[in-house]
Every structure is written in structure tokens, then in C-alpha cells.
Amino acid sequence: MEPSLRIVPSSAPKSASIQDTANSFGLHDTLRYGPRSLATEAHTTSTIKDRLENWEATRDNLKLTTLRNIYGLHAPVRLLMERKLVGHNPHMPALPVTNVHLDVLMGRDETLECADFMMPSSELAQPLDIHADMEKKLKM
Template identity: 70%
Template sequence: MEPSHRIVPAAASKSASIRDTTNSLGLHDSLQYGPRSLAAENKARGGLRERLENWDATQDNLKLTMQRNAFGLHMPMRTLMERKIVSRNPHMPALPQTNPHLDVLMGRDETLDCADFMMPAAELRQPLDIHAEMEKKLHM
């Protein structure tokens, strides 16, 4: 946990250069390295995809930092410990895993996700052999 009050994820460092593909005149050598691709340069820069992937972590970091500033260091530590304890779920590995306790602690208890109401067909076809799953867990 890095203490910061950032609301949105930090932008990735932008580094698009043609230093590796330049010739003696300082221009892109398209005969040796092929044509220059703007799509590849955009992909190297990152952008929206990385910001969306880091959105939840940044929001969580902001909440923990605000707890730290308001209540002291013990509050985010307690929150992280509660999340770790609740996320460990040793019961019934064959059944579909949902963790409403962790959803409450993470603040996701009032949101709906596709996984909440749409179960994949592959999970419906699997037979629930709880005894075999428990034996497999004992041998691990």
C-alpha cells in the first residue's frame, strides 16, 4: 500500500522512439525494419487499458490512505487483515465460489457483475462430486 490521494491511476510513462530502428541519418530505416506502425507505438504507450486494469487498485489505495489519515495506521491494517482472513475459504471446493463477506469488506456488496447472475454453461455441466474434491484437497 503506497499512501497517495490519487483518484485515477497514474499514466504509464510514455516512451515511443525510433532510436533502435534509425539509420545513419537519424530516420526510420523501413527497408531493414519494415514500415513504421502507429498501432504498435500506441500499444507500447499503453493508455486506457492499463488505467482500467489499475482502477480498482487505485481506488482501494485511496480508501486505505484516507482511513490512515483519519483514524491512524491501525485502521487500514485492520481492514487488510480482515480481507485476508475472509478471503481464505477452505469449505467445499467443488461448489461455485462466492464470497459475500469479502464483497462487503471491499465495498462491492451493492454492485452487480455479469458473474453474479450469468453462470457459464461449463459450470452447469460439471458434476458436483464433493467427496472426490475433498479427497483431492486432503492430498494437497
């Protein structure tokens, strides 16, 4: 956990180098890899994609940093320990699992997603063979 008060995920540093396409002299090998331009290599990553991928982590980091600043270091440590304990869930593998406790600790208890109310038909069609699932679990 890096103490940061960012609301929006930071953009990844854009860098361009010729290490992947360099020959023995340290120059770009145009005959093998074709012409290159540093401008196109620097803009290959999408900023929207990066923001969406890091949105949950940044929001969680902001929440933990705020807890640390208000209540002290014990609050985020306790919350992270509770998440780890609740996340470890040895259960019957044949039954579908929903971890309501982890949703409450992560702050997702008041949100609805498609997976919450729309069950795919493939899960309902699977036979519940508890003995085979328990054997798989013991082999792991």
C-alpha cells in the same frame, strides 16, 4: 500500499530504448530487427487500457489512504488484515463459492455483475463428486 490521493490511475512512464535490439557495438541492428522509430515504441501502450486495469487498485489505495489520514494507521492495517483472513476460505471444493464477506470489505456489496445472477450452464452440468474433489484438495 503507497499513500496516494490519486482518483485516476497514473499513466505508466513511457520509455524507449535500444537494449533489446542492440548489437555488440550498442547500436540498433537494422538488418535483423528492421527500421525502428522511438515515436512508435513510446506510443505502443494504450492509456485507456492501463487506466482500466489499474482502476480498482487506485480506488482501493485512495480509500486506504483516506482511512489512514482520518483514523490513523491502524484503520487500513485492520481492514487489510480482515480482507486477508476472509479471503482464505477452505471449503468443500465441489460447491460453488461466493465470498460475500470479502465483497462487503472491498465495497462491492451494492454492485451487480453478470456473474452474480447469470449462472453458466457448464457449472450446473458438472456432477458434484465430493469424494474426487476432496482427494484433489488433499493432493495439493
